Amino acid sequence: MQYIAEKVITWHKSSGRHDLPWQKINDPYLIWISEIMLQQTQVSSVIPYYQRFIKTFPTVEKLAFADHDVVMKHWSGLGYYRRAKFIMQTAKIIVQQYQSKFPDSVEKLLSLPGIGKSTAGAICAFAFGGIEPIMDANVKRVFCRFYGIMEWPGKAQTQKYLWSLAEQNLPSNNIQIYTQALMDLGATLCKGSQPVCSQCPLQLKCVSFKSNLCHVIPAKKPKKTLITKQVNVLIVEANNQILFQKRSDSSVWEGLWSTPEIQDFSYTKKWIKDVLGLTKFNVVKQGAHLAIFSHYKLQLNYNHILLTETFSHQQLKDFLWIDRPKIGGEGIPTPIKKLLQNI
DNA sequence: TATTCGTGGGA
DNA sequence: TTCCCAAGAAT
Numbered sequence: 001m002q003y004i005a006e007k008v009i010t011w012h013k014s015s016g017r018h019d020l021p022w023q024k025i026n027d028p029y030l031i032w033i034s035e036i037m038l039q040q041t042q043v044s045s046v047i048p049y050y051q052r053f054i055k056t057f058p059t060v061e062k063l064a065f066a067d068h069d070v071v072m073k074h075w076s077g078l079g080y081y082r083r084a085k086f087i088m089q090t091a092k093i094i095v096q097q098y099q100s101k102f103p104d105s106v107e108k109l110l111s112l113p114g115i116g117k118s119t120a121g122a123i124c125a126f127a128f129g130g131i132e133p134i135m136d137a138n139v140k141r142v143f144c145r146f147y148g149i150m151e152w153p154g155k156a157q158t159q160k161y162l163w164s165l166a167e168q169n170l171p172s173n174n175i176q177i178y179t180q181a182l183m184d185l186g187a188t189l190c191k192g193s194q195p196v197c198s199q200c201p202l203q204l205k206c207v208s209f210k211s212n213l214c215h216v217i218p219a220k221k222p223k224k225t226l227i228t229k230q231v232n233v234l235i236v237e238a239n240n241q242i243l244f245q246k247r248s249d250s251s252v253w254e255g256l257w258s259t260p261e262i263q264d265f266s267y268t269k270k271w272i273k274d275v276l277g278l279t280k281f282n283v284v285k286q287g288a289h290l291a292i293f294s295h296y297k298l299q300l301n302y303n304h305i306l307l308t309e310t311f312s313h314q315q316l317k318d319f320l321w322i323d324r325p326k327i328g329g330e331g332i333p334t335p336i337k338k339l340l341q342n343i
Numbered sequence: 344t345a346t347t348c349g350t351g352g353g354a
Numbered sequence: 355t356t357c358c359c360a361a362g363a364a365t
């Protein structure tokens with residue numbers, strides 16, 4: 001067997017992680033859910049979401065026929081909400097076109113929404129024992145260090161090279177243990193900061209260790225100055241309830257319920273009239289709340305509006321009144337929840 | 344192909 | 355406090 005595979009498989013038996021909720025199972029549905037949740041999301045963050053999710057949606061059929069808002073509520077707080085839309089789409093496809101049975105080839109898995117090359121490889125390997133590579137942040141770090149790759153691993157050209165190395169290093173058996181071992185090594189020893197090279201099974205042939213480059217490999221992502229986006233929102237309150245509007249597709253917080261956006265506060269009166277058919281209200285507070293994202297800052301300018309006119313709560317499409325005490329449990333973006341806590 | 348998608352944890 | 359970034363994919 002190849003050097004890396006032999007070493008990490010042996011290492012994993014004594015020192016790998018063995019108690020993650022999605023291990024020791026081979027149900028492709030459960031493995032799929034875990035892999036989607038784990039995209040760009042740390043294990044410790046995923047665990048409670050995963051357990052709650054599979055309790056409510058234990059099978060692909062349950063998910064395929066689930067209510068959109070119930071699914072979003074389960075995803076609320078986890079981030080990257082497109083993933084929730086994609087799993088609903090894919091669940092329907094699995095039920096309708098695959099008779100509820102997951103395909104076992106990378107090619108077919110890749111055609112499903114939300115499943116890219118790495119997730120397809122992980123599902124193949126973990127659920128079906130397919131000899132397929134993955135390429136997550138852990139594997140990138142391990143291979144970059146082992147082979148002494150100086151370029152930023154997110155660069156397209158570098159990624160291509162990393163995939164070819166991942167292909168070359170595949171073992172012909174024990175693919176589940178090998179795949180898990182690579183990630184565990186990256187998560188527990190070959191960490192981003194302060195790697196524990198003294199315990200690493202790859203130490204003898206690791207280029208970065210031998211050349212003392214572990215502190216500069218992997219290379220950091222080139223920095224970009226964050227821009228600040230401005231958004232105006234209306235916090236409309238009546239009878240201890242807040243008015244929410246469903247976020248549209250292809251925008252931040254897609255599919256979640258949020259406080260309605262307005263182009264300019266000078267349109268407030270017209271907005272209240274058009275949406276609610278009301279003319280009487282008080283602006284009880286104005287302010288701003290800053291939310292920091294990984295790729296930009298969002299300044300939420302708000303007007304807190306109290307309706308002073310009695311009215312009937314007619315059902316408006318894509319609008320929803322939510323009791324203030326229930327806001328924490330709904331599918332609402334975290335920064336909006338925080339904003340409302342301070343109102 | 345470079346950008347856009349969140350949130351929370353850790354240094 | 356501030357910065358980085360994590361079991362990536364879609365466009």
